[in-house]
Amino acid sequence: MNTVSKPVIPSPAPRSSRPEILAEEIIERLTYRIGKDAKVAKPHDWLTATILVVRDRIIDKWMASTREVYATGAKRVYYLSLEFLIGRLMRDAVSNLGLMEEVRDALTSLGVDINVIAGLEPDAALGNGGLGRLAACFMESMATVDVPAYGYGIRYVHGLFRQQLADGWQVELPENWLAHGNPWEFERRESAYEIGFGGAVEFITTHDDQPRYVWKPAERVIAAAFDTPVVGWRGKRVNTLRLWSAQPIDPILLDAFNAGDHIGALRESNKAESLTRVLYPADATPAGQELRLRQEFFFSSASLQDILRRHLQQYDDFTSLPDKVAIQLNDTHPAVSVAELVRLLCDVHGMDFGQAWDITRRTFSYTNHTLLPEALESWPVPLFERLLPRHMQIVYAINAKILLDARKSKNFSDSEIRSISLIEESGDRRVRMGNLAFIGSHSINGVSALHTDLMKVTVFADLHKLYPDRINNKTNGITPRRWLQQCNPGLTDLIREAIGEEFLDDAEKLRPLEAHASDPSFQQKFAAVKRANKVALSNLVASRMGVKLDPSAMFDIQIKRIHEYKRQLLNIIEAVALYDQIRSHPELDWVPRVKLFAGKAAPSYYNAKLIIKLINDVARTINNDPSVRGLLKVVFVPNYNVSLAEVMVPAADLSEQISTAGMEASGTGNMKFGLNGALTIGTLDGANVEMRDNVGEDNIVIFGLRADEVSKVRSDGHNPRAIIEGSRELSQALSAIGSGVFSPDDRNRYTALIDGIYSHDWFMVAADFDAYAQAQRDVDQIWTNQSAWYTKTINNTARMGWFSSDRTIRQYADEIWRAG
Numbered sequence: 001m002n003t004v005s006k007p008v009i010p011s012p013a014p015r016s017s018r019p020e021i022l023a024e025e026i027i028e029r030l031t032y033r034i035g036k037d038a039k040v041a042k043p044h045d046w047l048t049a050t051i052l053v054v055r056d057r058i059i060d061k062w063m064a065s066t067r068e069v070y071a072t073g074a075k076r077v078y079y080l081s082l083e084f085l086i087g088r089l090m091r092d093a094v095s096n097l098g099l100m101e102e103v104r105d106a107l108t109s110l111g112v113d114i115n116v117i118a119g120l121e122p123d124a125a126l127g128n129g130g131l132g133r134l135a136a137c138f139m140e141s142m143a144t145v146d147v148p149a150y151g152y153g154i155r156y157v158h159g160l161f162r163q164q165l166a167d168g169w170q171v172e173l174p175e176n177w178l179a180h181g182n183p184w185e186f187e188r189r190e191s192a193y194e195i196g197f198g199g200a201v202e203f204i205t206t207h208d209d210q211p212r213y214v215w216k217p218a219e220r221v222i223a224a225a226f227d228t229p230v231v232g233w234r235g236k237r238v239n240t241l242r243l244w245s246a247q248p249i250d251p252i253l254l255d256a257f258n259a260g261d262h263i264g265a266l267r268e269s270n271k272a273e274s275l276t277r278v279l280y281p282a283d284a285t286p287a288g289q290e291l292r293l294r295q296e297f298f299f300s301s302a303s304l305q306d307i308l309r310r311h312l313q314q315y316d317d318f319t320s321l322p323d324k325v326a327i328q329l330n331d332t333h334p335a336v337s338v339a340e341l342v343r344l345l346c347d348v349h350g351m352d353f354g355q356a357w358d359i360t361r362r363t364f365s366y367t368n369h370t371l372l373p374e375a376l377e378s379w380p381v382p383l384f385e386r387l388l389p390r391h392m393q394i395v396y397a398i399n400a401k402i403l404l405d406a407r408k409s410k411n412f413s414d415s416e417i418r419s420i421s422l423i424e425e426s427g428d429r430r431v432r433m434g435n436l437a438f439i440g441s442h443s444i445n446g447v448s449a450l451h452t453d454l455m456k457v458t459v460f461a462d463l464h465k466l467y468p469d470r471i472n473n474k475t476n477g478i479t480p481r482r483w484l485q486q487c488n489p490g491l492t493d494l495i496r497e498a499i500g501e502e503f504l505d506d507a508e509k510l511r512p513l514e515a516h517a518s519d520p521s522f523q524q525k526f527a528a529v530k531r532a533n534k535v536a537l538s539n540l541v542a543s544r545m546g547v548k549l550d551p552s553a554m555f556d557i558q559i560k561r562i563h564e565y566k567r568q569l570l571n572i573i574e575a576v577a578l579y580d581q582i583r584s585h586p587e588l589d590w591v592p593r594v595k596l597f598a599g600k601a602a603p604s605y606y607n608a609k610l611i612i613k614l615i616n617d618v619a620r621t622i623n624n625d626p627s628v629r630g631l632l633k634v635v636f637v638p639n640y641n642v643s644l645a646e647v648m649v650p651a652a653d654l655s656e657q658i659s660t661a662g663m664e665a666s667g668t669g670n671m672k673f674g675l676n677g678a679l680t681i682g683t684l685d686g687a688n689v690e691m692r693d694n695v696g697e698d699n700i701v702i703f704g705l706r707a708d709e710v711s712k713v714r715s716d717g718h719n720p721r722a723i724i725e726g727s728r729e730l731s732q733a734l735s736a737i738g739s740g741v742f743s744p745d746d747r748n749r750y751t752a753l754i755d756g757i758y759s760h761d762w763f764m765v766a767a768d769f770d771a772y773a774q775a776q777r778d779v780d781q782i783w784t785n786q787s788a789w790y791t792k793t794i795n796n797t798a799r800m801g802w803f804s805s806d807r808t809i810r811q812y813a814d815e816i817w818r819a820g
Contacts, residue, residue, distance in 0.1 A: 015057050017099055022106035025053045038110070044180070047090070047117040050107065051183045054093050055229070062229045062238035069148045070314065075323065075819040077142065077149040078307055080300065080337060081330035083132025083279065084139065084153045084241060087482070087642025088121040089184055089228075092140070095486050096231045123641045124182075125159020125175040126243070128279065128600065129561040130668050131369055133642065134447075134805075135330055137479040137668070141805040143232030143239045144479075147813050147820035152303035154295065155185075155226050155243035160279045163600050163639040168616030170601055170609050174278075184228050191225035191242075193305040194249075195298050201390045213347055215390035221272040222247040223302030233481055233505070244302045246275035282604040286383070293336075293379055293387060300337040304344060318345060322362035326817035329366045329441065332377045335433040338364060338440030339391040339398070347390070353397065365443035365816050367474070368434070369665045371454055372565075376434030378424055384431045395422050395431055402439055406466050419462040438463050438470070443816045445474045447666035448687040450707060454662060474812055475690055476666040477805035480507040483672045487646035490529040491676065491797070498522060507806065513798035523790040530653070530677060537651035540637075541596075547623065547635055553592035554783055557673070558656035559640060559648055562601040562608040565663040569753075570765045571595070571656055572615050574773055575622070575634055576733040576742075583627050591780040594633045598640035598648065610753055612636065617742040617749075645669075650676045653793075654779060657682030658772065660763045662707030664688075671803040677793040679782070681775055683768070687803070695799045699792045701782075703775035704768040713767060720761035723769075730769045734758075 016022075030036050030049040041049075069076065094103050104114045126132065135151065142149040161172035196217025204212050228241040248269040257265035274291065275298050283289045304327075311321060329335060338360060345356035370376065385392040399422040406412040406420060422439070424430040438444050438460060446452030452473035456464045464471055485492045485504065495503060498516050502509040516522040534551040541547050549555075558571055575595050582590055597615050601608035619634035637644065655673030657664075657680055664686035674680060674691060681701040682688045692700050705713065724731050738754035740747030757765050782789050813820040 015060065017057075017102050019102050019105035019109065022053060022099075022102055023109050025056075026050055026106060026110065029053055043112075043117050044120050046107070046110075046112045047120050048183050050103065050114075050117065051090055051121075054090065054097070054099070054103070055184065057097060057099070058093060058229045058231050058235075058238055061231065061235050062240075065148070065237045065239070073314070073324070074148050075817070076310075076325055077147055077813070077817050077819050078303065078325065078327045079135065079138060079142075079149060079151045079330060080303055080327060080334040081132070081135040081151065081153050082296065082299070082333035083127035083330075084124075084135045084151060084243075085127030085129070085132030085642055086124045086136040086139075086228075086241070087646070088118065088123055090121050091118050091486055092482055093231050096140075096144075096233050096481060097235045119643075122177040123643050125162075125177045125641075126153065126156055126279070128160050130666075131331060134476055134668055136642075137477065137482075137805040138809060139230045139239060139241060140232060140479045140481065141477070141809040143230050143237045144481075145806050145809050145813070145820065146232075146237050147239075147809060147817075148237070149239045151230070151239070151241040152299065152306075153241070153243050154276050154279070154299045155245045156279050157273075157277045158279075160600065161603070165612075165616065165636070165638045168613045168620070168636075170612050172603050182226075182228075185226045185243075186228075188225040188227055188242075191306055191309075192247075193223045193302050194220050195223050195246075195301050196220050197294060197297075197387050199389065201393060210350075212350075213390060213393070215343070215347065219271075220249055221275065221298070222249060223298060225302075225306070242303075242306070244276065244299050246272045246298060248272040280602065282602075284604045289379070290383060290387065293383065296333050297336050297340070297388060297391075300334045301340050303334075304337055304341050308344060308349075318349060318351065318359060321359050325363055326819055327364050328812070328817070329364060329437050331367065331369045332433040332437055335366070335377070335437035335440075336388070336391065338436050339388075339394045342394050342398070343390055357398065357401070361440055362442050364437075364441040365445070366437040366441040367445050367447065368437075368451075368455060368460075369447060371451065371458055371663060371665065373459060376432065376459060378430040378432050378434075381423065381429040381431060392431075395436065398436075398439065399423060402466075410466055412462070412466070416462045416465070420466060434459065435463065438467075442470065443472060444470045445472050445812075445816065447474065447476045448690060449473050449475060450662075450684075450689045451665045451686060454707065472815065474808055474816070475687055475803075476668050476671070477803050477808035478668050478671045478675070479805050480675065480801075482646070483649065484675050488529075488533065488650040488676050490532055491526075491650065494522075494525055494529055495797075503801070506801070507804035508801035510798050510801040514795060517791045517794040517798065518787075520787065523787060523794070526677065526790055526794055527786070530651075533647075533650040534653075537596075537647050540647055541635055545635065545637070547633070549594050549633060549635070550592060550630065553594045553633075554653045554779075555594050555596060555651055556654040556656065557596045557648055557652040557678075558658070559596070559598040559645060560667075560669055562599045562611055563605075564607055564611075564763050565660050567658050567660060567763060567765060568597060568599070568615065569611050569763075570658055570768065570772060571597070572611070572618055572634070573730070573733050573737070573765065573769065574776060575632070576618060576736060577729040577773060578776070579618075579622050579625075579628065579632060580729070580732060580736070582629075582631050583625075586627070586629075589784075590631045591783050592631050594635065596635050596637060596648065598637040598644060600640060607753065607756075610750070614737065614742070614750060614753070618737075621742050645672070649673055649678075652676070652678040653783075654678060655680045655682075657685075657688055658704075658768075659683060659685045660768075661685040661705055661710050663763075671800060674796045675800040675803070677797045679779070679789070679793055679796065681772075681779060691800075691803070694802050695796050699795045699799075701775050701779055703771040705764055710764055710767075713764070714762075718761055718764075718767065720766040721758050723761075723766045724758060727766075727770050729773060730766060 029052040158174040162175040164171045198218035202214045223244045253265045341360045345351040499512040538549040615636045655678040657670040661683045667686040683704040743749040
C-alpha cells in the first residue's frame, strides 16, 4: 500500500527590521498592492502600505503561534464579547513588535511623517465604552502573557454611532469605519456557518430508538468569519480576534427582481445584513428588542459552532471539551450560548442531556459587569420562544433541573425559588439571561472587590446561597502598552530615564519611581511632560471646537459613557455653583480650572442626552461671561472614542470617578488616568476602593456616601428636598438650572431633570453634593502647592502597576481557565 507523506512546509526566513529594508518593502506594497506611484501617493496610501508591511511580520508570528497550540495540545481560551473597542491598531502593533523607531525612520526616509498617517487610521467602531475596551485590553494581554486565545464578536459595519453636536444636543450619525476596507483583517471563507431563527421543533426517534429533537428554523443566514491578528508585547504570541459578518443565503431573489420588484428582491439580503450593521440598536420598540436578541444569538451560535469544529479537528469527541476549551462570557450578551451549546451537543452531536449539561457547565465561565437589575438582560418569553423555540425548551429543562435540586438539597423557600428561576414570573414572563449565565457556568466573577462582595448580597444573593463556591473576584486592569507607552511616550521616556526599562515588561516594576516622587528635579520634568500633553489636548480642542484653553489651568476631566449613575450631572451642577462663587467673590484667589467632558449617550436614553445638552448650555454661558476672567471653562468634546481618550488621558490633572457608590462595577478609566499621573477625585465605588489601597489615602481624594450608606439612605426614606434647602450653593445652582438661566430659549428644558433630584434623588446627587464641593476645594488647596501635587501624582503613576490587565489575565488563566 502506497502512502503519501505530507509535504514539509518550510518556515519563512526571518524578516529584516532595518529601516532601509522596511522602506523598500513599503514602496513595494505601495506599487504592487495599492497600485500607486510614490510620487502621487496620498497619506492614506502610505498608511495602508505601512500596515501591510507590519502585518506581514505579524503573520509570521501568528502562524507560528497557531502551529504551537496544535502541536502541544494546549488549552484554548475563547472570549465572547458583543464589544471589542480596539481603536487604531497600527501604532499598537508596531510598538508591540518593537519596531517603532525603525518604521519611523523608514517612513522619514520616504518623506512621510508616521504621526500624520497614523492619525488617518479609523477607530474600529466595535464598542461603546468600558466593556469593549476591557475586552480589547484582555485580548492584548492574553497574547502578552502567552495564553492561546480567540476573541469572538460581531463585525459591525457602522458600530455604535458617530456623535455630533447640534446646538448642544447629541446627534447620532453612522460610523463608516469600513468604508475603505480594513487592511488588518482576513476573510475566512472556510469558516462560515448557518444560523437559524424561528420555525418549529420536531421530535423523532433514531434508528436505535433514542429520542431526538430536531429544530427546523424558518429563517437562515450565513455567519462569515473575518480574522484580525492581535499581537502581544514584544511579539511573543499572536492571537486571533474573529468577528462575524451576516450574509444572506440568497443575496437576491431573481424572480422578484425580474418581475419588477427591485426593492423586495433584496429583502433577504437587507434582513441578514441588518444583524451586523449597528451595535446596540435602540430597544425601545419590539422590533429593536428582536434585533438585539437576533444579534446575540447570531454571534453566539457561530462562535460555538466554530469552537466545536476546531475541537473535533484535534480530538475524537467532546468529553475532553472542558479540559481543552475555556469559554468566557463577557457580560450577559452571549448568555444564550449556554442553551446553544446544550443544543449542539444533544441535537447535532447525539449526546444525552445530562452529559451535555455537565460539559457545558464545566466549559463556561461568566463575568458580571453590573449590579443594576435592569441591565441584567431578560427577554419576553413569547419573543424568545418564537425566535429560538428549541432553546426555550432547553431553558425550561435546565430550569426544572435547577429548581428541583434547590428545593430538595437546600430546601429553598418559594421566594428563593422565584429568585433563582430562569423565568421571571412577576408581570409578563421573561427569560433571565443573567441567571442563565450564572447557572450555566462553573465560575462567576466580579470585576472589583466591592462589586464582587455586592454581587453576593444583591443581584445573585440566592444563587450564591445555592452555589457558594462559584463567585470570585478578578479586578479589572488595563494594558500599559497602549495606556502608557503609546499614548504617553514622553512620560514613558522619563520613567525609563529614572528607573530603567524593567517596567516595560512588568508594570509592577514602576514602584521604584516612588523614590523620585519628592525630587524637585524629577517633578519639574514630570510637570513638563504633563504640560506638553495639555498643550496637545488644547490644540485638539481649538481645532475641533474653536475653544481656547490655558494649559496652565487645572485640567479636570470626566470621560465615560453618559449615564445618571456615573453622575456627570453632579459634576456640572458643581461647576454652576463654582461659577456663582467666582462671580460673587472676585477677591478670592481661585484656581484656574478647565472642566472637560466626553462620552456618548444611548440614543433612547433621554435624560443622558439632556445632561449632554445641559453641559453645553452651561459651557456656552460660562465661557462667554467676562466676569469669570478665564478662571473657569467648560468643554464637551464630541465623538468620544479610543483615539480621543489617548489624547485626553495623558493631559488630565484631575480624574473624575464620581459614580453613586455601589453602582459602578469597576471602572477602568480611573486606572488609565492614575497611571498617567492624574489625581483622582472619587467615591468609594468599584475599583476606586482598591486604587485607594494601592496608591495610599494621601494620594487620592475620596468623598461621599459609601455603598452601604447609599443602601441605608434609600431604605430609610431619602429626603433630598431637606438636604437641598439646607445647602445654599446646591439650592442656588439647582434653581438657576431649573428656572432656565442656562436655557433662555426654553425655560422649562431642565425642570423635570431638577425635579427628579428634589423628589427622589435616586443617584444621590443632592446627598453627595456638599461633600463633593468640599472635596473640590480640597483639590484646589493641593494644587496651590505644586510640589505636594506632583508628589501625589507621581506616586499614583508609581503605584498603578497592579492594575495591569496582564495581572488580571494571569489570575483568570490560573484560577478560572486553567490555561496558559
